[in-house]
Amino acid sequence: MRLEARNISKAFGSTQALRNVPLTLEPGCVHALVGENGAGKSTLLKICAGVEHVDAGTILLDNDPFRPASSTAARERGVALVFQELTVSPTLTVAENIFIDRLSQFRGPLGLVSARRLNGAAGALLDRLEIDIDPGAMAHTLDFGQMKCVEICRALSVDPSIVLMDESTAYLNYTEVRAVLDAVGRLRSEGIAVAFVSHHLEEVFEIADTLTVLKDGNFVGTYARGDVTPSQLHALMVGRELKDDLYPARRPVPEGATPVLTVEKARSRVDAPAYDLELHAGEILGIAGLKGAGGERLMEALAGDRRLPAGHVTLDGREIQPKLPSDAWESGIAYLPGDRGGQGLITAFSVVDNIALPVRPHRGPFYDATLAEELARNAISSLNIKTESPFVPVDSLSGGNMQKVLLGKCLAAAPRILLVNSPTRGVDLGARQEIYRALDRLTADGLGIILLSEDLPELIGLAHRIAVFRNGVLETTIVNDPPVAEAELVARMI
Amino acid sequence: MADQGSVRAASAAPERQVFSAERLRTFFPLFLLAVLCVIFASLSERFFTVGNMMIILQQSSVLLVAALGVTFVIIAGSIDLSVGSVVALAALAGALTVDPLGPWALLPALGAGVVAGSISGAVFSWGKVPSFIVTLGAMVVYRGLVLLFTKGAPVSVFEIGFLNLFGGRSFGVPHAAIISLTAAFICHIVLTRSVFGKEVKAIGGGERVAHLTGIRVKRVKFLIFALSGLLCGLAGLLQAARTMAATAQLGEGLELDVIAAVVVGGTPLTGGIGGIGGTLLGVLIITILSNGMNMVGVDPYIQYLTKGLVLVLAVFITIDRKKIGVIK
Numbered sequence: 104m105r106l107e108a109r110n111i112s113k114a115f116g117s118t119q120a121l122r123n124v125p126l127t128l129e130p131g132c133v134h135a136l137v138g139e140n141g142a143g144k145s146t147l148l149k150i151c152a153g154v155e156h157v158d159a160g161t162i163l164l165d166n167d168p169f170r171p172a173s174s175t176a177a178r179e180r181g182v183a184l185v186f187q188e189l190t191v192s193p194t195l196t197v198a199e200n201i202f203i204d205r206l207s208q209f210r211g212p213l214g215l216v217s218a219r220r221l222n223g224a225a226g227a228l229l230d231r232l233e234i235d236i237d238p239g240a241m242a243h244t245l246d247f248g249q250m251k252c253v254e255i256c257r258a259l260s261v262d263p264s265i266v267l268m269d270e271s272t273a274y275l276n277y278t279e280v281r282a283v284l285d286a287v288g289r290l291r292s293e294g295i296a297v298a299f300v301s302h303h304l305e306e307v308f309e310i311a312d313t314l315t316v317l318k319d320g321n322f323v324g325t326y327a328r329g330d331v332t333p334s335q336l337h338a339l340m341v342g343r344e345l346k347d348d349l350y351p352a353r354r355p356v357p358e359g360a361t362p363v364l365t366v367e368k369a370r371s372r373v374d375a376p377a378y379d380l381e382l383h384a385g386e387i388l389g390i391a392g393l394k395g396a397g398g399e400r401l402m403e404a405l406a407g408d409r410r411l412p413a414g415h416v417t418l419d420g421r422e423i424q425p426k427l428p429s430d431a432w433e434s435g436i437a438y439l440p441g442d443r444g445g446q447g448l449i450t451a452f453s454v455v456d457n458i459a460l461p462v463r464p465h466r467g468p469f470y471d472a473t474l475a476e477e478l479a480r481n482a483i484s485s486l487n488i489k490t491e492s493p494f495v496p497v498d499s500l501s502g503g504n505m506q507k508v509l510l511g512k513c514l515a516a517a518p519r520i521l522l523v524n525s526p527t528r529g530v531d532l533g534a535r536q537e538i539y540r541a542l543d544r545l546t547a548d549g550l551g552i553i554l555l556s557e558d559l560p561e562l563i564g565l566a567h568r569i570a571v572f573r574n575g576v577l578e579t580t581i582v583n584d585p586p587v588a589e590a591e592l593v594a595r596m597i
Numbered sequence: 598m599a600d601q602g603s604v605r606a607a608s609a610a611p612e613r614q615v616f617s618a619e620r621l622r623t624f625f626p627l628f629l630l631a632v633l634c635v636i637f638a639s640l641s642e643r644f645f646t647v648g649n650m651m652i653i654l655q656q657s658s659v660l661l662v663a664a665l666g667v668t669f670v671i672i673a674g675s676i677d678l679s680v681g682s683v684v685a686l687a688a689l690a691g692a693l694t695v696d697p698l699g700p701w702a703l704l705p706a707l708g709a710g711v712v713a714g715s716i717s718g719a720v721f722s723w724g725k726v727p728s729f730i731v732t733l734g735a736m737v738v739y740r741g742l743v744l745l746f747t748k749g750a751p752v753s754v755f756e757i758g759f760l761n762l763f764g765g766r767s768f769g770v771p772h773a774a775i776i777s778l779t780a781a782f783i784c785h786i787v788l789t790r791s792v793f794g795k796e797v798k799a800i801g802g803g804e805r806v807a808h809l810t811g812i813r814v815k816r817v818k819f820l821i822f823a824l825s826g827l828l829c830g831l832a833g834l835l836q837a838a839r840t841m842a843a844t845a846q847l848g849e850g851l852e853l854d855v856i857a858a859v860v861v862g863g864t865p866l867t868g869g870i871g872g873i874g875g876t877l878l879g880v881l882i883i884t885i886l887s888n889g890m891n892m893v894g895v896d897p898y899i900q901y902l903t904k905g906l907v908l909v910l911a912v913f914i915t916i917d918r919k920k921i922g923v924i925k
Binding site: 431446450470 | 807
């Protein structure tokens with residue numbers, strides 16, 4: 104089936120989310136929607152899926168008018184949406200998650216759900232995508248990529264001819280992304296029309312046949328994959344050529360400097376071999392590895408969140424043993440966690456309250472609101488945080504600006520060392536560049552940074568050295584000069 | 598991401614125009630209090646008199662002092678069900694020591710409260726047992742302790758210095774009212790102006806974030822329950838002075854009135870937001886509701902019914918559903 108949307112317009116209050124945007128999805132074709140945050144990609148998908156309703160414009164399904172009243176109505180016509188957020192319930196089985204809204208189809212004579220028939224139907228869908236998961240397994244035993252695949256199966260379960268995928272790879276690591284992209288490839292080979300939203304242009308260039316670029320709710324153009332280069336696409340998305348490279352030029356690490364932080368005889372597990380690691384002032388040390396490989400474990404240990412089974416940590420020549428995050432902050436280690444909303448920021452609180460949280464400035468027993476505001480204003484100006492005022496709740500800001508608030512919060516404590524976990528997750532290109540520049544400036548001031556990221560180009564673009572973890576062991580430390588090839592890094596990780 | 602952001606910004610814009618919804622939420626407790634006063638004043642001449650106002654302040658003092666501590670607990674995202682029993686325990690400690698100590702029976706009463714609260718706090722923080730369960734157990738254990746000591750018989754308080762200080766009046770103003778309002782003022786300052794207050798709110802707003810940001814979450818949670826115990830100690834003292842005895846039944850059901858008062862005052866059980874001012878209003882609403890209905894002569898059974906309905910109505914109107922994703 105072919106979906107053709109013409110002149111789609113949609114406003115939310117005074118914000119025009121889409122202006123006369125066209126979109127055509129062809130069977131057996133993956134169509135990527137690209138654009139910065141706020142460009143209108145998600146809104147366009149939601150309109151096609153019946154979640155939102157158009158203000159103006161028409162949608163045709165094989166030349167028949169299509170104006171779904173709800174997502175259920177859209178599914179009945181064969182248009183299914185995979186949401187950006189994970190919507191898998193961890194306490195239900197894979198099969199129950201796939202058929203969560205249609206469990207009544209599997210009722211037996213007593214009105215009870217037949218697990219055998221349910222698992223059989225789910226198994227058939229999983230086989231179709233060649234996903235190796237037991238339909239009876241509890242969803243919490245899956246990794247995020249598998250959960251995403253379960254959601255794709257849920258979309259497939261209505262036998263759709265059009266599947267819309269909203270940032271399905273946003274929070275996935277390298278292998279998990281592969282699983283999702285493989286599933287998308289299989290949908291294409293079955294003749295399904297796929298719309299695919301992603302911030303990662305590498306994925307887009309790998310999987311998409313055609314690309315539509317949106318900018319601030321406007322249609323920029325539709326291109327065949329071979330017709331545009333990544334840098335042209337950047338320019339189309341941002342509306343200007345990126346002034347400089349995305350990644351700043353690496354500064355040299357001061358020669359012969361003694362390390363600011365050393366980790367000795369550390370073990371990720373009791374039975375894993377010990378490793379040593381050091382970090383110099385002014386250096387960005389990248390950490391690469393799959394989930395559970397040990398890199399995140401080291402970072403959590405340095406942050407005082409979880410202890411390693413063994414190991415000594417020395418900061419500026421003094422041994423430290425952070426038992427709690429408060430110990431780490433007090434000894435000058437700031438931690439920027441990967442989960443912005445759940446671990447980094449209290450999103451209902453104001454920008455000031457978040458930024459001042461690690462410092463909690465006080466005069467005697469009283470909280471010093473003036474100093475807190477000063478800390479916030481400094482962060483807002485130095486990191487170029489776009490906010491109406493320091494007193495609005497953080498959740499009124501865009502993803503990129505929230506991330507800058509989180510960085511500002513870490514810097515307010517004037518740390519010696521900054522631990523950064525995935526600093527640009529769900530952050531658009533412009534903000535990403537600003538965050539990279541900020542990290543670069545910090546190294547110039549002599550801060551040591553440990554950067555853990557699943558975004559390998561980011562690691563390669565920023566780090567002086569990259570420590571690669573595999574199976575709980577420090578596999579190797581690569582001096583990233585000249586820059587290491589992504590394929591080599593992957594080969595070391597897997 | 599920003600797609601959602603723009604949706605949020607867009608939906609916020611028309612709300613500023615319909616200012617009544619937001620205003621109603623914020624000012625509903627005050628509005629409710631005013632409405633109750635108008636209703637009762639029109640139905641009974643004796644309601645809106647200085648004398649009755651003093652009685653209301655006196656009646657509300659125990660509830661207010663106990664609710665102050667629970668406000669901290671609830672803002673931190675926890676719950677304290679042991680309030681009534683701790684008040685009884687503290688009242689008993691005061692009553693048992695009042696003869697040798699006089700007004701200094703204050704110390705054993707407060708001490709009993711702090712110890713009782715600290716035990717709950719320690720089991721909750723370091724033992725990692727949910728506060729609902731810990732304080733549910735504590736409620737029963739401390740009530741049992743009181744019964745064990747009193748064998749069910751009241752312990753009377755006759756010490757005149759004690760009764761004057763905590764149960765008397767100066768210039769017609771009940772000392773209990775002065776004490777409870779002073780405690781409320783101090784708690785307000787602590788919650789809004791101290792580092793501890795900021796930490797309490799941060800824990801309620803996002804405990805994991807607070808922990809990773811270097812707040813000593815367990816210590817703060819322990820201190821919150823110790824503080825709640827201390828304030829229950831003070832409430833017990835006021836109660837013992839008012840009834841001139843510590844009884845085994847003293848404070849039974851108080852925990853529910855306390856939680857109702859905090860919630861009616863606009864502090865949601867989900868934590869992170871709220872304040873002492875709201876709790877003061879909530880306490881006055883609940884006290885005036887009882888006082889007024891008694892004065893007007895409402896059937897006691899109907900009184901129960903009304904109180905329950907007012908509680909749900911108040912939360913129905915004041916709850917900010919945008920900030921609370923899932924209503925549990």
